[in-house]
Amino acid sequence: MQNDEQQNTCAMCGKKINKPKKQVLVEKIDDANYIFDSEDCALIFKKFRSLYGNSFS
């Protein structure tokens, strides 16, 4: 799960997300919410999570 400090950064690429809250891509993965810069980042994150397990975050 992302902490307060990480809440404005993409969980995958680590870039700051400067979008209005409504436009931010939020995905629930293993009961935790993650925010992403793009669909692409979300997909790659899920692949890494599937490969490396829950320790990948």
Added chain:
Amino acid sequence: MTKCIAFHSYKGGTGKTTIACNFAAALVKKGYKVFLLDLDVSAPSIQAYFEKAPKRWVNDFLINEADVEDLATDLTDVVFEHEKKNDSSLNENSKNGKLWVGFCNPKKEEIYKIEGGKEEISKMQLLRKFILLREQLISEFGVDYIIIDTSPGIRYWSINALAVADILFLTLKMGDLDIDGTKKMADDIYGSLTRFGAKSYLILNRVAGFCAPHIITKSLSENNTSVLVQQESNVNDRISKTVGMDVISAIPCYCDIQFSRKEFLTVLKHPDHPFADQIKRLSEDAQVKV
């Protein structure tokens, strides 16, 4: 839309790099913009293949010491130099083709840095730089294809390469198969990625039966000269079923390539060679098209 294709194998020496380089050149010939990325981090060989000295290495980008423009070596001229000499089929569309290559540094100190040895750069930071590299190749170079040559087996950078790829080519060398190992890797790694839309295929390389001694072919009946090829086809089906992946290409063993001192872009140097034809067909496969 850019397609990212990773060439991988369970064991080394399967011909992965040769196929990846020829495949990239075949796409450039068709007029596509291609970035060939060496990510065989522990044993890079694309720089030795092209014998070119890059301004900066992929390693430098990953540890924040170079920009994407610096690591890209433009080798478009290499493709069209051969095209002009050997192939009259160069059309207007072909001229749009571009080839950039990102070379990986074979120096042990540089390998150590990106294998997580440089403590001030975490694995997550390296991974994020890799994601950024892919993104910048698409946005700044406008590439149609990113072709990644990975390390064999289950290694940190080969797994990373597979995770960002849309298509995974698992290369197997016939005659030196480790089906159990390959199947386990296919289940563990490829299964995790195909769940999220990646497509994976087997490339069988050095398939035997095409250059059998005359004494063997003579013993076959006149109308049955393809028996050896047929037998190999059965083997291909069995491998495909066992590993659980479709065979997208079965490349015969050509002694002139396998035993040449240095194979170099057969697809350009000898466009009529059956190996070149096989690579051309692979580059035209519907699964590969952008």
